[in-house]
Amino acid sequence: MDDALRRIGIRRLPGIIRHIIVGKRIAAKPGIVIRLAFQAPASVESVTHGKVNMPEDIRNRPSINHTDVTALNFVRSSTPYVLRRHFRQGLRSHIMEILNPSDLEIERSGTMIDGIKWFPKAVPRRMFRIFRSRLKTLDNALTEIGRVKIVERYLAPDFIATSTECIVDYRGPEGWDLILCGFQEYVEGEIIDPWTILDAADLMPALYNTFRPAKKAIFPSKDEWVQAVRQNSARFICRIKKMITETGHIPDLAGAGNLIITGNGGVKLVDINNISRIAFDSTINLDEKGYPVCDKSVEALALIEKKILGRPVDMDEEIYKRFLNPDRRDAVKTKEALFWKMMASD
Ligand SMILES: Nc1ncnc2c1ncn2[C@@H]1O[C@H](COP(=O)(O)OP(=O)(O)OP(=O)(O)O)[C@@H](O)[C@H]1O
Ligand SMILES: [Mg+2]
Numbered sequence: 506m507d508d509a510l511r512r513i514g515i516r517r518l519p520g521i522i523r524h525i526i527v528g529k530r531i532a533a534k535p536g537i538v539i540r541l542a543f544q545a546p547a548s549v550e551s552v553t554h555g556k557v558n559m560p561e562d563i564r565n566r567p568s569i570n571h572t573d574v575t576a577l578n579f580v581r582s583s584t585p586y587v588l589r590r591h592f593r594q595g596l597r598s599h600i601m602e603i604l605n606p607s608d609l610e611i612e613r614s615g616t617m618i619d620g621i622k623w624f625p626k627a628v629p630r631r632m633f634r635i636f637r638s639r640l641k642t643l644d645n646a647l648t649e650i651g652r653v654k655i656v657e658r659y660l661a662p663d664f665i666a667t668s669t670e671c672i673v674d675y676r677g678p679e680g681w682d683l684i685l686c687g688f689q690e691y692v693e694g695e696i697i698d699p700w701t702i703l704d705a706a707d708l709m710p711a712l713y714n715t716f717r718p719a720k721k722a723i724f725p726s727k728d729e730w731v732q733a734v735r736q737n738s739a740r741f742i743c744r745i746k747k748m749i750t751e752t753g754h755i756p757d758l759a760g761a762g763n764l765i766i767t768g769n770g771g772v773k774l775v776d777i778n779n780i781s782r783i784a785f786d787s788t789i790n791l792d793e794k795g796y797p798v799c800d801k802s803v804e805a806l807a808l809i810e811k812k813i814l815g816r817p818v819d820m821d822e823e824i825y826k827r828f829l830n831p832d833r834r835d836a837v838k839t840k841e842a843l844f845w846k847m848m849a850s851d
Pocket of ligand 1: 597599666765
């Protein structure tokens with residue numbers, strides 16, 4: 506299997522996918538896309554007390570574990586890795602850590618370093634994302650991936666956790682269906698929450714303190730670290746604005762956890778599953794959950810600019826003038842309130 510993937514240009518894909526019957530390269534790097542079709546359906550029925558129980562569709566399950574993933578028809582049941590639910594989750598995907606069993610063993614049993622026993626957390630080799638949304642057609646799936654590729658074009662490799670996206674044939678309780686999943690680079694760090702109540706003066710020192718190890722002479726000073734974060738963030742913001750102007754697309758910057766700041770001052774977008782078209786007119790676009798994601802992402806961009814770069818944003822800039830004017834913001838607030846009301850009643 507790994508050889509087959511290697512032949513179509515994928516080197517670092519963990520030994521997870523079960524086997525390719527039809528391996529068709531749909532698009533070239535970066536953001537390789539493969540369509541995997543599987544012949545052998547997994548058993549999707551379990552028998553309890555003489556009755557046949559249909560398991561719930563994987564996309565509807567609130568959470569999943571290693572056993573659930575390896576029972577999927579498109580996943581090897583004998584994968585050499587351990588899949589563990591990541592401690593942070595969103596609404597649109599299952600986010601699973603791909604772990605080396607030996608790392609997990611050290612996490613559980615500890616390791617002696619300089620006479621002290623440490624229990625280092627196993628670092629994921631990659632993340633396995635299973636997209637929950639229903640894709641009606643192959644074209645829908647390809648459009649979704651096309652959007653990821655747009656974002657990658659502007660942000661890779663420095664500002665995005667790159668992902669190998671796969672469209673797989675899933676054998677679920679209701680029959681065969683397409684699922685989008687991805688093997689994504691793992692980003693270690695702290696999340697940047699654009700909506701934090703901290704302002705620039707408090708946010709940067711707070712972030713610095715979460716990274717600074719108790720004893721490590723070579724860790725940069727606060728000023729050096731803050732400067733690195735600001736330089737990287739300025740480049741990130743610039744790329745996002747360029748993407749908006751040139752392609753009319755924006756990733757979801759509004760969700761807490763979508764952006765991660767790394768120990769060396771890097772900034773990476775990890776949430777690649779909610780990329781939308783931005784309307785340059787008075788329309789307030791809503792995502793499939795009813796959230797005004799474009800407008801809120803522009804607002805988040807302005808907040809990141811203000812709080813990370815530590816300077817007021819230029820409200821005369823075309824993007825901010827258009828999206829952040831008071832009338833539009835009032836209309837967005839109304840839509841957002843509706844969204845939260847709907848979420849609360851779900
Ligand atoms: N590659 C990654 N490396 C590190 N953390 C990640 C990675 N992918 C996701 N995460 C974390 O997992 C959480 C959920 O991820 P994400 O926001 O992408 O979820 P989602 O369900 O696809 O989207 P949404 O938030 O729109 O519902 C986030 O807090 C994010 O920080
Ligand atoms: Mg998210």
